Amino acid sequence: MDKNYKEMKLKEVFIRFKPYYKDYWFYFVLAIIGMLLTSGGTAASAYIIEPILNKIFIEKNVDLLYYMPLLVVLIYALKNLGAYMQVYYISYVGTDILRRLRELVLGNLLRLDMSFFHKYRSGELISRCTSDIGALQNIVSTIIPEILRESLTAIGLLSVVIYQSPKLAFFALVILPLAIYPLAIFAKKIKKIGRNTQEKNSDLTSRLSEIFSNIELIKASNASKNEMQKFSQTNSEVCKLSLKGIRIEALSSPLMESMGSIGFAVVIIVGGKEVIDGSLSIGSFFSFTTALFMAYTPIKRLSSLYTRLQNAVAASERTFYLTDLEPQIKGGDEKLTENIQNIHFKNVSLSYQKDKMVLKNVNFSFNKGEILALVGSSGGGKSSIINLLMYFFEKDSGEILINQKDINSFDIVSLRENISLVTQNIYIFNDTIAQNIAYAKEYNETRVIEVLKQANAYDFVQELGGIHTELKEHGKNLSGGQKQRIAIARALYKNPQILIFDEATSALDNESEKAIVKTIESLKKDRLILIIAHRLSTIENADKIAVLDKGKIVSIGNDTYLMKHCEIYQKLKQKAQKTDKVKENEN
Numbered sequence: 001m002d003k004n005y006k007e008m009k010l011k012e013v014f015i016r017f018k019p020y021y022k023d024y025w026f027y028f029v030l031a032i033i034g035m036l037l038t039s040g041g042t043a044a045s046a047y048i049i050e051p052i053l054n055k056i057f058i059e060k061n062v063d064l065l066y067y068m069p070l071l072v073v074l075i076y077a078l079k080n081l082g083a084y085m086q087v088y089y090i091s092y093v094g095t096d097i098l099r100r101l102r103e104l105v106l107g108n109l110l111r112l113d114m115s116f117f118h119k120y121r122s123g124e125l126i127s128r129c130t131s132d133i134g135a136l137q138n139i140v141s142t143i144i145p146e147i148l149r150e151s152l153t154a155i156g157l158l159s160v161v162i163y164q165s166p167k168l169a170f171f172a173l174v175i176l177p178l179a180i181y182p183l184a185i186f187a188k189k190i191k192k193i194g195r196n197t198q199e200k201n202s203d204l205t206s207r208l209s210e211i212f213s214n215i216e217l218i219k220a221s222n223a224s225k226n227e228m229q230k231f232s233q234t235n236s237e238v239c240k241l242s243l244k245g246i247r248i249e250a251l252s253s254p255l256m257e258s259m260g261s262i263g264f265a266v267v268i269i270v271g272g273k274e275v276i277d278g279s280l281s282i283g284s285f286f287s288f289t290t291a292l293f294m295a296y297t298p299i300k301r302l303s304s305l306y307t308r309l310q311n312a313v314a315a316s317e318r319t320f321y322l323t324d325l326e327p328q329i330k331g332g333d334e335k336l337t338e339n340i341q342n343i344h345f346k347n348v349s350l351s352y353q354k355d356k357m358v359l360k361n362v363n364f365s366f367n368k369g370e371i372l373a374l375v376g377s378s379g380g381g382k383s384s385i386i387n388l389l390m391y392f393f394e395k396d397s398g399e400i401l402i403n404q405k406d407i408n409s410f411d412i413v414s415l416r417e418n419i420s421l422v423t424q425n426i427y428i429f430n431d432t433i434a435q436n437i438a439y440a441k442e443y444n445e446t447r448v449i450e451v452l453k454q455a456n457a458y459d460f461v462q463e464l465g466g467i468h469t470e471l472k473e474h475g476k477n478l479s480g481g482q483k484q485r486i487a488i489a490r491a492l493y494k495n496p497q498i499l500i501f502d503e504a505t506s507a508l509d510n511e512s513e514k515a516i517v518k519t520i521e522s523l524k525k526d527r528l529i530l531i532i533a534h535r536l537s538t539i540e541n542a543d544k545i546a547v548l549d550k551g552k553i554v555s556i557g558n559d560t561y562l563m564k565h566c567e568i569y570q571k572l573k574q575k576a577q578k579t580d581k582v583k584e585n586e587n
């Protein structure tokens, strides 16, 4: 993924989470009660050592001998009830925020333009929607609550420490600020490593996604070893980075403890002297040292949580980058509900990349009841015209008019509602044939059967086991021609005003293709139909044929006209006839 995302500070990340926190205030209250119980219980368990030692063991108070153990049990019961409450309620909040964030990210990604999806690898996007958001969940359900709990516990225990002996507390704690400086450096490093790790992780997912979607090629080319090598390299890089992070994280705790031991050594000397002098009771000294020991644990954990937090900030940057992206193509407000009579391209130019024009001043128009065919050599710009008509991309200049109104005045959803597109890539979902046909539309079984028949697909569907037969992902249990017929049936099911076929019949045998072309021709009365086909026999009867060459329309007319007046068309036709003959001989 590019590095366009804005680096965020911890504070900014917290601010971004604020709306979520508001929605879960009740759960937070319960979790905070739990935290207070845990921290209070921990501090009380350290404090209670003083009366136990002084009153029971030194003063030999028999009454307290029975009350104190009861109190100990009560303190631990409350402390553990608190522990349960905070873990459950905070995890609830974290998990639910994760669910909402995933939907927010995917929801926003689905709004984005096609150019975005052309720019990023699908594995990268999958990684954003899974591992990055997982890291964010870590912030909400682990890191923040732990920071809160450990801080409260540390405050509680330090209060006991200071209460029992402010002088000793000074010697024990003066060391703390000295440990903060190296920790701050560690945190910065961890944040950087976190960013790189997430990037490498998405490389890893992309690799996997590429391997599984190209598995046929990999096997046919005996490239497993090659792919394994490439994977191992990325895998090792991920591993190295993780270890680097772990090394720094693992250093922070021992560093804190070593510093603490110096403080503790001083405490033994100073405190020991006071106990020997009699200015400090043994109970207070033990209560002090217990609280001090106990306080080092939350302080140590706080330092490692802080470094982990930096890691999560890196993941937040990328997630919020995706939720903030805005589509460039927004369309207008007008719903396209009218009867479409005419489509007009007026001096339309397009470049996907700067200074690389793929369409140059393209002009053509066609009306309801007509079939327009686009022909021309590969890379001439035929599919690009469709990309513009679908409003997948924004033109550089010119006008695309529907009923004389610019396409960008129409609401995009309503525009696409009126168009069915069948492309060279056939999309089949892991669902029944019927659901694949009625895709995203209201289900009507009679209509499903009707369009399957129109697409010359009903017979093979019956052979497969009927319309409720499950299709595999990418239509792996179908032949190329069968897939195309399913896609055509899906396009017809929608019953749109504009039908677009981009090499939609290329995998069909001559007979099936002829049958489908006949169906398409019978549908043209109430529609505008646009066909791209390399096999020119498919479009011979089109009302208009536009010949494209290097992004320009060189001629428009019907077959008879072009055979007389367009040299490029004549050549294309000769070439097509030769290929058709070779194919016939092969059959």
Ligand SMILES: Nc1ncnc2c1ncn2[C@@H]1O[C@H](COP(=O)(O)OP(=O)(O)OP(=O)(O)O)[C@@H](O)[C@H]1O
Pocket: 118, 352, 353, 358, 376, 377, 378, 379, 380, 381, 382, 383, 384, 385
């Ligand atoms: N998303 C894209 N980003 C950048 N360049 C693109 C993109 N899509 C197409 N192109 C370029 O635009 C030019 C026209 O491509 P287009 O797909 O429109 O041609 P075509 O006539 O449909 O080709 P074919 O008959 O081979 O399908 C080509 O040079 C291609 O490399």
